[in-house]
Amino acid sequence: MTVWKPQDDGYADLSSHDSFAGGAPHNTFARMRRDDPVCWTPYAQGQGFWSVTRHADILALNKQSELFSSAHGIRIEDQTPEEVIARRTFQETDGREHMMARIKVAKAFSKTVIAGFEEQIRDLCVTILDKALAQGTFDATKLIARELPMQMLGRILGTPDEDLPWLVEKGDALIANTDPDFTDHVLDKMTTDEFRMMPFNSPAGAELYAYAKDLMARKNAAGDTNGVLHLIMQPGPDGSVISDTEFRNFFCLLVAAGNDTTRYSIAAGLQAMCHQPELLGRMKSGAVWDTAPDEIIRWATPALYFRRTAMADVELHGKTIKAGDKVVYWFASGNRDEAALDDPYRVDLSRPANKHLSFGQGGPHVCLGMWLARLEVRVLFEELSKRISRIEAAGPHQFLRSNFVGGIKSLPVTVHLS
Amino acid sequence: MKATWTLPDGSTKTADVAIGTNLMEAAVANDIPNIEGACGGCLSCATCHVFVDPEWLGKVAAVGDFEDAMLDATEVERTDASRLSCQITMSADLDGITLTVPAD
Numbered sequence: 001m002t003v004w005k006p007q008d009d010g011y012a013d014l015s016s017h018d019s020f021a022g023g024a025p026h027n028t029f030a031r032m033r034r035d036d037p038v039c040w041t042p043y044a045q046g047q048g049f050w051s052v053t054r055h056a057d058i059l060a061l062n063k064q065s066e067l068f069s070s071a072h073g074i075r076i077e078d079q080t081p082e083e084v085i086a087r088r089t090f091q092e093t094d095g096r097e098h099m100m101a102r103i104k105v106a107k108a109f110s111k112t113v114i115a116g117f118e119e120q121i122r123d124l125c126v127t128i129l130d131k132a133l134a135q136g137t138f139d140a141t142k143l144i145a146r147e148l149p150m151q152m153l154g155r156i157l158g159t160p161d162e163d164l165p166w167l168v169e170k171g172d173a174l175i176a177n178t179d180p181d182f183t184d185h186v187l188d189k190m191t192t193d194e195f196r197m198m199p200f201n202s203p204a205g206a207e208l209y210a211y212a213k214d215l216m217a218r219k220n221a222a223g224d225t226n227g228v229l230h231l232i233m234q235p236g237p238d239g240s241v242i243s244d245t246e247f248r249n250f251f252c253l254l255v256a257a258g259n260d261t262t263r264y265s266i267a268a269g270l271q272a273m274c275h276q277p278e279l280l281g282r283m284k285s286g287a288v289w290d291t292a293p294d295e296i297i298r299w300a301t302p303a304l305y306f307r308r309t310a311m312a313d314v315e316l317h318g319k320t321i322k323a324g325d326k327v328v329y330w331f332a333s334g335n336r337d338e339a340a341l342d343d344p345y346r347v348d349l350s351r352p353a354n355k356h357l358s359f360g361q362g363g364p365h366v367c368l369g370m371w372l373a374r375l376e377v378r379v380l381f382e383e384l385s386k387r388i389s390r391i392e393a394a395g396p397h398q399f400l401r402s403n404f405v406g407g408i409k410s411l412p413v414t415v416h417l418s
Numbered sequence: 419m420k421a422t423w424t425l426p427d428g429s430t431k432t433a434d435v436a437i438g439t440n441l442m443e444a445a446v447a448n449d450i451p452n453i454e455g456a457c458g459g460c461l462s463c464a465t466c467h468v469f470v471d472p473e474w475l476g477k478v479a480a481v482g483d484f485e486d487a488m489l490d491a492t493e494v495e496r497t498d499a500s501r502l503s504c505q506i507t508m509s510a511d512l513d514g515i516t517l518t519v520p521a522d
Contacts, residue, residue: 063458102462103487110464110491237483353449364460 004345006030006336014051014330014403015043015076017178017188021401024304026345029053029333038319041328045188046078049307049326050319053333055340055357057316061308061329062363068308068327069094070365075307075404076328077187077201086197087205089249091365098364100236101246105368108228114371117155121376124151125383133387133415137394140411145266148380149259152372157254158227159215167211167255173204175256179401181409199252208255209248228254261302262373264400264407265358266380268300271408272347274393279349283385288349292381293374298356299347304332304406306360331357332406390416419513423450423468426521435508441517442466442504452519459504461485467492469499470506471516478506478515494520 010027012019019025032039032053039051052058061068071094073079084092090101107113125148132143150168154161176182177200187201199205216229224230232250235241242250273279282288307328314321321327334357336344341355359367367373395412421441422432435444445453445466454465461484470478478501481489485505489496503517 059458063460065460099461099484103484106462106464106488106491111493112491237487359456361456362458364457364462366457366462370456 006345008034014041014328015045015049017401017403020304020403020406021399023399024301024332024406026333026336029330029336033333033337033339038317038321040319043076046076047326049076049328050321051328051330053330053337055334055337055355058329058331058334058357059362061316061327062360065094065308065364067311067314069311070098070306070308072309073307073326076305076326079196083196086245087199087201087249088246089253091253094364100238100240101232101242102364102368104231104234104236105228108231109368109371111371114375117152117372118375118379120155121148121152121379122383124148125380129380129383129387133417137412137414140270140413141263141267141408142410144380144384145263145270145408145411148266148376149262152262152376153255153259156228156258156372157215158219158224158229163211167208168259170204170208170211171252171255171259174200174202174208174252175260175405176400176402176407176409177202178404179409182400199249200256205248205252208252212248212251258369258372260405260407261367261369262376264302264405265297265300265373265377267408267411268302268406269296269377269381270384270391270413271393271397271411272296272299273391274413276347277390277392279347280385280388280391282349283381289378289382291351291354292349293377294354294356295347295349295351296377296381297358297373298335298341298351298354301332301335301356301358301406303358303360304402304404305330306365329357329360331360387418388415389418419508419510421508421512422514422516424471424516424518425451426519437508437510439508440504441468441506441508441515442502444508445503445519450519452522453503455504461488461502461504464488464491464493464502466503467494467496467520468501468503469497469518469520470501471518472499474512474515474517475499477511481505492520493522 006026008030010025010031012025012028037054041051042048090098128147150164154164173183177187180186195201195203305328310321310325312323359370392414394414397408398410400407400409419435421435422430424430433448442455442459446455456465457463485502489500
């Protein structure tokens with residue numbers, strides 16, 4: 001079948017969320033990879049930044065975490081040092097400080113511990129799919145993709161199921177803070193700086209914080225030490241204890257980042273099944289499950305980029321990145337780089353040695369939740385493919401208005417049961 | 419310098435490894451199975467776990483604190499011979515080192 005290929009002649013403004021409202025601007029990424037792989041990108045609302053678009057360059061820079069720091073902000077948005085401190089999670093730390101925080105939760109998110117969730121995930125998938133598929137025609141992001149990560153989040157955090165819709169609504173308000181469908185406080189259209197000290201510059205951060213404090217008080221009172229929140233409260237190997245602000249921000253990170261990324265991976269996989277009908281047969285063959293989750297997550301690239309800050313002057317491809325400059329690693333572009341991936345615009349569920357960058361591979365901030373994401377994606381598509389004989393688009397899908405989170409926020413589909 | 423990995427199927431693979439290269443990078447470059455190196459050697463993951471064969475254990479540098487903590491998060495349970503191979507750098511003393519890759 002014909003697979004879409006980009007024109008390599010795009011000049012989309014990567015700093016504008018509107019440029020991503022129809023999906024990532026692959027025409028622009030293709031041009032940049034070919035002609036201008038370290039491209040100065042003006043930004044109307046602050047300092048411009050360097051866009052790094054080739055797979056090999058992203059990998060090479062991501063590894064040099066002392067030269068390209070996370071501690072000055074990880075999104076394009078400019079922040080004062082006070083804002084960085086107030087809103088910081090371990091995503092916005094470097095080196096030893098990052099390791100200290102990471103070690104506390106590494107085991108809880110390890111492949112072995114996460115594998116123990118498989119049966120729970122499968123049970124949730126069966127319930128979610130039985131309910132959704134019975135509708136025939138429905139919004140698959142809403143009824144399938146949104147449901148599984150949300151319900152798993154409850155298991156990871158140890159929260160009551162009835163609280164989950166509220167938590168996810170607030171998580172969406174944080175991370176989709178540039179899409180008017182998800183927040184009343186659209187980041188690049190706000191006229192107030194009232195929320196600048198809160199996670200994601202959003203008032204939802206304050207509400208989540210109050211919730212997290214109350215949750216911990218209830219869990220402590222009940223002697224309930226289950227879940228990752230308890231782990232993060234423990235002293236680190238050096239005796240350091242998380243501050244209230246850091247705890248608030250970590251909780252917000254789990255609710256936001258740990259939730260919508262898997263949602264949009266599932267949504268992208270479902271959309272790919274509509275676009276490439278042969279994928280269902282490949283899934284039904286059962287031969288693809290070792291490789292399919294990574295390919296679906298590559299295709300989705302829910303974290304379109306992360307930003308770093310140069311700590312010294314660096315020469316790259318004839319450009320001089322100055323100390324203090326913002327440097328943006330466009331994973332969305334690296335994941336479509338023909339120099340690193342054969343036929344990158346085709347979903348190949350058997351893709352061998354998939355060197356995608358969706359988890360930020362190659363650097364210290366590689367996704368903590370990668371094993372959970374892979375497991376949820378695998379089990380969801382295993383159970384789905386058993387139940388249907390066909391899935392097709394029932395109308396145009398819509399992307400989130402965000403240059404940070406790549407996601408199909410609405411995906412009308414029609415399914416035919418097996 | 420050379421390093422040899424015993425793979426889960428019992429076969430072995432030997433590769434040239436330059437002095438200064440760490441054994442995770444060498445494994446990834448030589449497509450050794452079950453060695454992913456997801457974090458690039460920054461001790462943020464445990465996807466380059468190997469067992470160092472007994473005769474070489476005394477020659478590799480000691481396990482660091484962060485490495486020790488991350489070894490608790492390996493897929494196959496750690497033993498006294500467990501290392502994260504990103505923390506073993508090839509040197510003249512390690513020429514010929516033999517390692518066993520954990521099974522899935």
